[in-house]
Amino acid sequence: MTAYDDLMAFQRETEALAQVAGRLGWDQETVMPRGAAPQRGEEMAAMESVLHARRVDPRIADWLTAIEPSNLDDVGRANLRHIKRDHDRAARVPAELAARIARVTSAAQGTWAEARAADDFAAFAPTLDEVIALKREEGAALAEGRGIGIYDAMLEDYEPGTAAADLEAMFGALRPKLSELRAAVREAEAPPVLEGVFDEAAQMALTSKLARHFGYDLTTGRIDKAVHPFSSGSGLDVRITTRTNALDPFNCFYSTVHEVGHAAYEQGIDSAYLLTPLGRGVSMGVHESQSRIYENQIGRSRAFTGWLFGEMKDAFGDFGVADEDTFYRIVNRVSDGFIRTEADELQYNLHVLLRFDLERALMSGDLQVSDLEAAWNDRFEADFGYKVDRPSNGVLQDVHWSVGLLGYFPTYTLGNVYAGCLHEAMRVALPDLDADLARGDTSAATGWLRNNVQKHGGLYAPREVIAKACGQEPGEAPLLAYLEKKFAQIYDI
Amino acid sequence: MTAYDDLMAFQRETEALAQVAGRLGWDQETVMPRGAAPQRGEEMAAMESVLHARRVDPRIADWLTAIEPSNLDDVGRANLRHIKRDHDRAARVPAELAARIARVTSAAQGTWAEARAADDFAAFAPTLDEVIALKREEGAALAEGRGIGIYDAMLEDYEPGTAAADLEAMFGALRPKLSELRAAVREAEAPPVLEGVFDEAAQMALTSKLARHFGYDLTTGRIDKAVHPFSSGSGLDVRITTRTNALDPFNCFYSTVHEVGHAAYEQGIDSAYLLTPLGRGVSMGVHESQSRIYENQIGRSRAFTGWLFGEMKDAFGDFGVADEDTFYRIVNRVSDGFIRTEADELQYNLHVLLRFDLERALMSGDLQVSDLEAAWNDRFEADFGYKVDRPSNGVLQDVHWSVGLLGYFPTYTLGNVYAGCLHEAMRVALPDLDADLARGDTSAATGWLRNNVQKHGGLYAPREVIAKACGQEPGEAPLLAYLEKKFAQIYDI
Numbered sequence: 001m002t003a004y005d006d007l008m009a010f011q012r013e014t015e016a017l018a019q020v021a022g023r024l025g026w027d028q029e030t031v032m033p034r035g036a037a038p039q040r041g042e043e044m045a046a047m048e049s050v051l052h053a054r055r056v057d058p059r060i061a062d063w064l065t066a067i068e069p070s071n072l073d074d075v076g077r078a079n080l081r082h083i084k085r086d087h088d089r090a091a092r093v094p095a096e097l098a099a100r101i102a103r104v105t106s107a108a109q110g111t112w113a114e115a116r117a118a119d120d121f122a123a124f125a126p127t128l129d130e131v132i133a134l135k136r137e138e139g140a141a142l143a144e145g146r147g148i149g150i151y152d153a154m155l156e157d158y159e160p161g162t163a164a165a166d167l168e169a170m171f172g173a174l175r176p177k178l179s180e181l182r183a184a185v186r187e188a189e190a191p192p193v194l195e196g197v198f199d200e201a202a203q204m205a206l207t208s209k210l211a212r213h214f215g216y217d218l219t220t221g222r223i224d225k226a227v228h229p230f231s232s233g234s235g236l237d238v239r240i241t242t243r244t245n246a247l248d249p250f251n252c253f254y255s256t257v258h259e260v261g262h263a264a265y266e267q268g269i270d271s272a273y274l275l276t277p278l279g280r281g282v283s284m285g286v287h288e289s290q291s292r293i294y295e296n297q298i299g300r301s302r303a304f305t306g307w308l309f310g311e312m313k314d315a316f317g318d319f320g321v322a323d324e325d326t327f328y329r330i331v332n333r334v335s336d337g338f339i340r341t342e343a344d345e346l347q348y349n350l351h352v353l354l355r356f357d358l359e360r361a362l363m364s365g366d367l368q369v370s371d372l373e374a375a376w377n378d379r380f381e382a383d384f385g386y387k388v389d390r391p392s393n394g395v396l397q398d399v400h401w402s403v404g405l406l407g408y409f410p411t412y413t414l415g416n417v418y419a420g421c422l423h424e425a426m427r428v429a430l431p432d433l434d435a436d437l438a439r440g441d442t443s444a445a446t447g448w449l450r451n452n453v454q455k456h457g458g459l460y461a462p463r464e465v466i467a468k469a470c471g472q473e474p475g476e477a478p479l480l481a482y483l484e485k486k487f488a489q490i491y492d493i
Numbered sequence: 494m495t496a497y498d499d500l501m502a503f504q505r506e507t508e509a510l511a512q513v514a515g516r517l518g519w520d521q522e523t524v525m526p527r528g529a530a531p532q533r534g535e536e537m538a539a540m541e542s543v544l545h546a547r548r549v550d551p552r553i554a555d556w557l558t559a560i561e562p563s564n565l566d567d568v569g570r571a572n573l574r575h576i577k578r579d580h581d582r583a584a585r586v587p588a589e590l591a592a593r594i595a596r597v598t599s600a601a602q603g604t605w606a607e608a609r610a611a612d613d614f615a616a617f618a619p620t621l622d623e624v625i626a627l628k629r630e631e632g633a634a635l636a637e638g639r640g641i642g643i644y645d646a647m648l649e650d651y652e653p654g655t656a657a658a659d660l661e662a663m664f665g666a667l668r669p670k671l672s673e674l675r676a677a678v679r680e681a682e683a684p685p686v687l688e689g690v691f692d693e694a695a696q697m698a699l700t701s702k703l704a705r706h707f708g709y710d711l712t713t714g715r716i717d718k719a720v721h722p723f724s725s726g727s728g729l730d731v732r733i734t735t736r737t738n739a740l741d742p743f744n745c746f747y748s749t750v751h752e753v754g755h756a757a758y759e760q761g762i763d764s765a766y767l768l769t770p771l772g773r774g775v776s777m778g779v780h781e782s783q784s785r786i787y788e789n790q791i792g793r794s795r796a797f798t799g800w801l802f803g804e805m806k807d808a809f810g811d812f813g814v815a816d817e818d819t820f821y822r823i824v825n826r827v828s829d830g831f832i833r834t835e836a837d838e839l840q841y842n843l844h845v846l847l848r849f850d851l852e853r854a855l856m857s858g859d860l861q862v863s864d865l866e867a868a869w870n871d872r873f874e875a876d877f878g879y880k881v882d883r884p885s886n887g888v889l890q891d892v893h894w895s896v897g898l899l900g901y902f903p904t905y906t907l908g909n910v911y912a913g914c915l916h917e918a919m920r921v922a923l924p925d926l927d928a929d930l931a932r933g934d935t936s937a938a939t940g941w942l943r944n945n946v947q948k949h950g951g952l953y954a955p956r957e958v959i960a961k962a963c964g965q966e967p968g969e970a971p972l973l974a975y976l977e978k979k980f981a982q983i984y985d986i
Contacts, residue, residue: 016539019532020513027516031524035712036730039512042768046509050543219528237529275535 003066004076008276010063011083014054015275019233021047026232026239030224041106052098055090075278078459082277085160092141101134105404112402121373121391128401129369132362135406139363151363154407158284159414161461164360167410170417171353174476178350179383181484182334185346186385188491191329195320200244202315207242207256209311214294215446216240216260217267229255231262231291234280238266249312250331254295261294262287264446268454283462284408288415289422290449296345296416297423297482298445302328303437311440329490336386338393346487349416350383355398355409363406418466420479422453425470496559497569501769503556504576507547508768512726514540519725519732523717538595545591548583568771571952575770578653585634594627598897605895614866614884621894622862625855628899632856644856647900651777652907654954657853660903663910664846667969671843672876674977675827678839679878681984684822688813693737695808700735700749702804707787708939709733709753710760722748724755724784727773731759742805743824747788754787755780757939761947776955777901781908782915783942789838789909790916790975791938795821796930804933822983829879831886839980842909843876848891848902856899911959913972915946918963 001009024044032040064084069077090098108127115124139150146153151164208223226241233239240259244252265281273279281287298304302324309327312319321327334344340351358375361367367375376395377388388394400408426448427433436444452469459465466474487493494502517537525533557577562570583591601620608617632643639646644657701716719734726732733752737745758774766772774780791797795817802820805812814820827837833844851868854860860868869888870881881887893901919941920926929937945962952958959967980986 012535013539013542016532016536017543020517020536020540023517023520024513027520031715033711033713033715033730033732035710039509039729039767042505043509043513046506047513049506050510217528218526220526222524222526236532237526239526274532 007063029226108402116396198249231259257299258291258295261291265290268450269457278458284411285414289418293419303434307440352413421474424478500556522719601895609889691742724752750792751784751788754784758783761943762950771951777904778907782911786912796927800933845906914967917971
């Protein structure tokens with residue numbers, strides 16, 4: 001056994017344990033008896049403690065020292081890069097600080113949920129203040145001596161290789177264009193709204209068919225219901241959840257397709273990378289690019305919604321929509337709303353950009369938590385043209401900050417930007433794609449994504465895998481062009 | 494923090510990790526996508542490796558040395574006793590031997606399954622030979638210098654405090670009496686057999702009602718289907734499985750009640766013991782006493798089956814059984830058969846006693862694996878009066894030996910013996926129990942078991958908890974008296 005073999009054997013066990021820990025989360029959201037919650041908290045903490053101890057295991061440094069990277073192939077060097085980054089990260093954060101963050105964010109989630117239920121930001125503010133202070137301390141430890149900012153260091157946890165300045169430039173170009181397009185759409189005549197009651201069992205049956213049509217492999221996956229849809233797991237056990245609402249079947253279908261995008265990414269990774277650092281999606285942004293392109297550029301396209309319209313008629317009978325064109329416009333209707341997760345394709349990124357600016361200001365100290373609610377409400381009104389009516393529709397709507405996810409929000413929009421780039425390249429590579437999609441056949445599209453993005457797993461850096469797939473550096477232009485064209489056509493502007 | 498506090502904090506984390514590992518087993522048998530199997534093997538191995546490292550952690554010995562037991566209360570001393578035994582056990586078995594056993598038994602299970610499917614004992618014999626040799630080596634390490642036999646040491650894993658000689662005396666008294674009763678029953682006129690087709694969804698609905706009537710708490714549990722029914726987990730997350738067969742609803746109902754007995758034991762333990770060594774059922778024998786008394790002495794009693802008869806009529810309509818008395822006799826019918834797990838209350842223990850004698854002979858070297866099949870067949874014919882027709886109905890029917898469970902079988906009969914003792918004492922304490930059971934109300938019975946057995950968890954030694962509950966040392970006489978009275982009445986002998 002060489003040092004590399006020893007390191008990889010150790011890492012393989014760590015990856016397996018991380019899968020176990022992740023599945024506890026799946027279990028909790030789907031099948032766990034509700035009375036098990038207190039015990040589950042201890043089980044998760046115990047797994048975290050085991051994983052943390054492995055991440056800072058001193059043998060890793062010894063192995064890394066003993067390995068000569070030039071003796072390795074590309075895969076070996078990529079593994080080393082991931083392991084080294086994780087180890088450096090764990091080593092930079094003092095155990096005492098990591099434990100404090102874990103403790104505070106664990107309690108903060110409950111405080112946030114109560115404050116949201118009570119629509120009382122003041123009840124959450126002191127806790128959030130504590131979280132921000134701790135994350136700032138962590139960010140400083142991560143950035144120290146590296147010539148990068150605290151927020152850059154936070155971003156690395158979710159999107160390695162992307163700096164705050166890159167995002168500022170990209171998002172700065174997006175925001176005015178999105179606002180402009182949004183304003184034009186709001187002045188135009190809106191499509192009708194879907195009405196009626198849609199049997200939930202029939203929704204689940206069709207959602208399962210949709211998942212299979214998008215290439216989700218149910219021999220290594222499964223679909224359950226959960227309050228918040230998610231995808232969970234890597235390798236040979238990648239599970240998704242969805243939800244049903246009798247009045248809103250699109251919520252079920254597009255949640256499913258979104259999560260299938262995440263799951264298909266994990267299932268599409270080269271099986272040689274199973275239980276290695278390359279065997280997981282490479283970043284949150286690239287992950288979101290897959291879920292978004294499945295959901296929007298493919299799933300909400302005119303061609304694919306034509307097929308879905310027929311499927312819905314088969315499942316629910318005549319549901320009051322005249323034809324495919326009307327159905328397409330209904331699916332893509334732009335509606336006023338406060339909630340990011342319910343936002344349409346056009347407005348979604350404005351929600352994200354707001355959070356990106358506010359959380360950078362919080363981290364830099366330019367914005368105090370005590371001023372956050374007012375800052376949120378001002379910015380929201382500036383971007384959307386109407387006032388936030390209550391904190392649960394505003395600053396308290398997302399769980400992220402309470403659990404210490406700072407630097408995570410921008411990956412949503414980065415994923416949309418990447419999806420725009422990939423879609424442009426995919427359409428060039430597959431000029432007849434719409435004919436397939438109109439038959440409900442996504443295999444050419446998902447196959448292209450598998451071969452150009454998914455199979456690589458962690459082999460390349462996030463931005464690199466997108467650039468390779470597209471043949472050029474990613475930027476916001478393709479997403480903007482796609483949105484402008486799509487909504488100009490739907491809204492006749 | 495005292496040394497005791499440190500030890501218990503460490504132990505609490507270990508217990509939480511053990512719960513996580515156990516739940517992986519539940520997941521595998523119920524919801525895991527079938528394609529996940531190879532990855533799951535690595536996940537389980539990784540968890541086992543973590544748990545093993547904790548069991549042999551050198552800090553445990555330091556803590557144990559630093560603790561003065563006389564400063565502790567009964568609970569503290571009981572915790573210490575469990576931790577010390579587990580640590581001594583882990584320390585006695587060389588890591589290399591433990592790893593070999595894990596590797597060999599993991600592969601042996603597959604070899605056994607294939608041999609059973611092919612009805613070919615010779616295909617399994619070399620593997621079993623290897624397992625026996627390794628377990629003998631392990632038993633020798635466990636027994637060394639303690640003045641106990643190898644088989645005594647194996648027993649300790651499942652039934653601490655019970656020696657082979659105790660079981661030999663008890664089982665020696667049981668066997669002739671059971672054979673005699675069985676012979677008399679076989680000469681008498683048998684009750685009819687249940688016939689018909691029973692809707693499986695209706696079986697599941699009634700099985701869930703049965704589980705609740707036996708006090709299973711579904712806020713900390715759940716019922717799923719699995720090929721082999723089992724109970725899994727301790728504390729606040731105790732799940733059971735059952736199965737359905739359209740032709741045999743009793744299989745579903747009594748599997749459920751049996752597993753509810755196991756699960757109720759775990760749920761009934763004093764909540765102060767959560768995630769400590771006292772927070773689990775104390776031994777396999779005591780566990781089986783609960784599952785068996787729920788299933789047989791309560792569930793198959795004349796009074797309770799009267800209620801069940803009415804429930805089945807409600808669920809399935811008239812199913813061709815005239816009255817409660819006939820139903821009772823059908824439920825308790827003694828039938829010929831080869832399979833232990835399908836055996837009735839009367840014959841079950843004869844199956845176990847056969848295995849007990851054979852596995853002791855294998856461990857002592859008095860019996861060679863090459864002679865095992867013939868020895869099994871001879872003994873079976875002697876005890877049951879007809880020949881084994883094929884290995885899958887004989888020596889290959891149980892998984893236990895392939896996975897290294899030697900010393901486990903006798904705990905099934907010990908559990909029945911304990912159930913007999915508990916039932917005798919419970920009937921004295923609850924003279925009007927039958928009136929409750931006839932209404933489907935088991936709460937007095939299960940309440941008595943909870944207060945006298947279940948709540949103690951691991952506080953007392955296994956035999957001690959039974960003796961305390963019964964007010965006398967346990968023995969086989971009550972079980973025999975119960976069986977003789979019951980079957981004499983049913984078979985009119």
